[in-house]
Structure formats: structure tokens, C-alpha cells
Amino acid sequence: MSKLWFKQDDKFFLPKACLNFEFFSRYIYADPLHCNMTYLFIRLLKDDLKEYTYAARLSGLIYGIASGMNAILLSVKGYNDKQHILLKKIIEKMATFEIDEKRFEIIKEAYMRSLNNFRAEQPHQHAMYYLRLLMTEVAWTKDELKEALDDVTLPRLKAFIAQLLSRLHIEALLHGNITKQAALGIMQMVEDTLIEHAHTKPLLPSQLVRYREVQLPDRGWFVYQQRNEVHNNCGIEIYYQTDMQSTSENMFLELFCQIISEPCFNTLRTKEQLGYIVFSGPRRANGIQGLRFIIQSEKPPHYLESRVEAFLKTMEKCIEDMTEEAFQKHIQALAIRRLDKPKKLSAECAKYWGEIISQQYNFDRDNIEVAYLKTLTKDDIIQFYKVLLAIDAPRRHKVSVHVLAREMDSCPVVGEFPCQNDVNLAPAPPLPQPSVIENMTEFKRSLPLFPLVKPHINFMAAKL
Secondary structure, three states, X not given: OEEEEEEEOOOOOOOXXXXXXXXXXXXXXXXXXXXXXXXXXXXXXXXXXXXXXXXXXXXXXEEEEEEEOOEEEEEEEEEHHHHHHHHHHHHHHHHOOOOOHHHHHHHHHHHHHHHHHHHHOOXXXXXXXXXXXXXXXXXXXXXXXXXXXXXXXXXXXXHHHHHHHHEEEEEEEEEEOOOHHHHHHXXXXXXXXXXXXXXXXXXXXXXXXXXXXXXXXXXXXXXXXXXXXXOOOEEEEEEXXXXXXXXXXXXXXHHHHHHHXXXXXXXXXXXXXXXXXXXXXXXXXXXXXXXXXXXXXXOOHHHHHHHHHHHHHHHHHHHHHOOHHHHHHHHHHHHHHHHOOOOOXXXXXXXXXXXXXXXXXXXOHHHHHHHHHOOOOHHHXXXXXXXXXXXXXXXXXXXXXXXXXXXXXXXXXXXXXXXXXXXXXXXXXXXXOOEEOOOHHHHHHOOOEXXXXXXXXXXXXXOO
């Protein structure tokens, strides 16, 4: 029913530990109704535990609980001597939870308000949200969640909690001032408590499948448009999907992002003044990655699109003309950042936990990837650009999300701009006509999915 990862602290030597648990169940995200009920269960549980955990917080113990894709994530951090007591209380409360009807109605109403308030979020946040909906195999919209919330009743929620806890797979990381024997005892306590109170049984191996990412076709460019009903700014996220995560692909992407980071900010934000929010960097989800640009601006999305393409085009010559010394400085800067040792136990634990919940289990990732990084040449990065990112790249895969400002009824997806004749601006390359996404579901149905990334190691033989 469970898989336990353990590491005794050998760096910080503090009387502290981090206990992380993932309770995996396909019920959690099966449909919008189940998604809503999971959220309400967690909110009601936290509400009920508030008084008990307040005293724990004063004594240096904190906990967190949240829902993720197909999983409930629980963490308990702080001084380790009483951690097991707090953890046992939380697990017992989960397994024997009695819902207060008044609190149920109050929290359900607050949840509906938060769903309604999504419309008032910033345009760049909307762009990121829509891209996640487009690229993830299964993702429920705010409208779908709102519609399903009306069907959540107290009896239905009670039945759901019992169903949710009836079959689970638990993956845990216990890290810090704790022995192997104590870690095994904590894991046994969690299992025994769930079995005793909720009659929990393990999931079948075939039920432990994670959601995957949509695979874009070579030379494909898709545009999705939506309007923000509140703000006068536009938002855009442009995503160039590169490949599955691997040592080589990770370093190609991260080094390219390192090289363009400062020029991107200087060009698009400082010089061209496109907006206050201008970001470039890697996007990673479900083991798949790519380069993304996020901008919030008063200017229309198709203009922002053309300026990003103009900037990317200038970077080809910039890298080609770069001296070997400058190129090595970028490698060194990225290597230093990646090899920077965590300053706290919680930061080190977060790195290990990230490997576990992504199911990649590459616990020595930084050393392995930096060793590969140091073998890269300028020609490698130029080739990476020409194959995956250039306007005529054979393996270019692009999705753009355009969020229109409140007063904009419509906006073309591409266009010509007289102001781009400005001698101070890099010329924008002519863009092809993209495929406009009218329906998210049809878009995802028409495309294949990437496989899941293979784990770096056989976890049965692994030791942290």
C-alpha cells in the first residue's frame, strides 16, 4: 500500500525533520464533482484541525495539506520529537472525519466565491491557466467546477470521503533527524490508522497511472484566444514545446534560457517597454518541457507575439557571434546555480520530494546534469535553436494563448504593424497563419500524448 523513502540528515544536525506524504487515488480528479469534493474535504479538515494545530505551531510544528492531480499531499515539518503525535492526529481525523453541516455550507459558499473570483485574476495568470488546460491530458475548467459544485451535498460528500479512503497508494519521504527504524514505525502507524478506521486497501499497480501531456506536431502552431472581462491589459503565454525531460534535453533548454534571460528582459521590457510583466524560462509539466514567454501589456497579443519572434530571431546571431569566453561564463553561471547547496533542511527535502512526486527519482540530478552541461559547445546550442525554435525549424512545436483586454471585442491572431518599421526595433519575421483552437476538447482529441518519463533508477534498489 505504501512506498517509503528515507534519508537521515547528515548536513544540518538540527532536531528537525520533514515528513511528506502523497495519498494517490484516481477518484480525486475523476471528474469535476470529485475534484470539488476533494477540495471541500481538505478545507473542512483544515478548518476542523485549526485549534489543535495552533498549539503545535507555537511549539515549532507546522503542517500543510492540499490536493494535487490524483493525490492529496500532506507535510509535517519542524521539531521531530512530537511530530508523530501531530501526524497521527491528522491521519486519524482524515479517517474518522465527521462533517459539521454549518461549516460545510460556509466553506462551500466560500469555494464558489473563489471560483467566481477567477475572472478577476490578472491576464497573464489567465494565459498560464488556459495553457495548462490545453496541454494536460485531463484538466477541469473553472466553469465545469462551478457547474458541478451545485451537485455537492453533505450525504454525497460523506460517501465520497469513505470511497476516497477505501483504496490508496501512499508514497512518503521522511527526512531529517530521524532513524530508519523510526521512519518505518511512522509509516506503519499511518497504514495501520487508515486500515483500522477507513478499512483502506492498496490500489492495483495498473491504477497508478499519471496524466500525460499533449504532443504537438512538427511545425505546428496553435493559437487560443479568450477575453478577460475585468482588466484593461492583455496577457500572452507563448510555449515552444521541446521534448521529454532527460539529462541532455534539460541542459540544452536550461542553458538556452540562461543565455536569453537577460537580453529578453532588456529588450522586451526595458527597451521596447512591452509591459511590467515580462518573463522567459523553461516550462515543465508531467515530464515534458519547453521554452515559454509570459507578457502582460497594454499592447495587443498579436503584436506581443511578433516582438517575441523578432527577439528569438536576434538571439540566433547573438549566440553565433558570442565569444567562447562569454559562452563559458553562461555555463559557469548555470552550473553554480544548479550546484548551490540547499541552505535549509526543508529546501533539501523539497528537492528530493520533487523527484518523488514527479516519479523521476533522479536524486543526484544536479551533479549528473552539470557534468553533462560542461560538455556542451556553442554549436550544440545553435543546433538546438535551429532544430526546435527557429521560425523554420523542422521540429518546432508552438502554442500561443492570447488573453484580450476587457474592451477588445476581437483581435487578429497575426498582423502587420507599421510601427515595426522603427529602425530601433529588430524586424519581426513574417509569421505563417496558425491553427486557431476553437474547442479545447477537440484540440486534445486530435493529438497524441507523450509517454511518461521513465524513472532514473529502480526504486526498489534505491538508497537516498
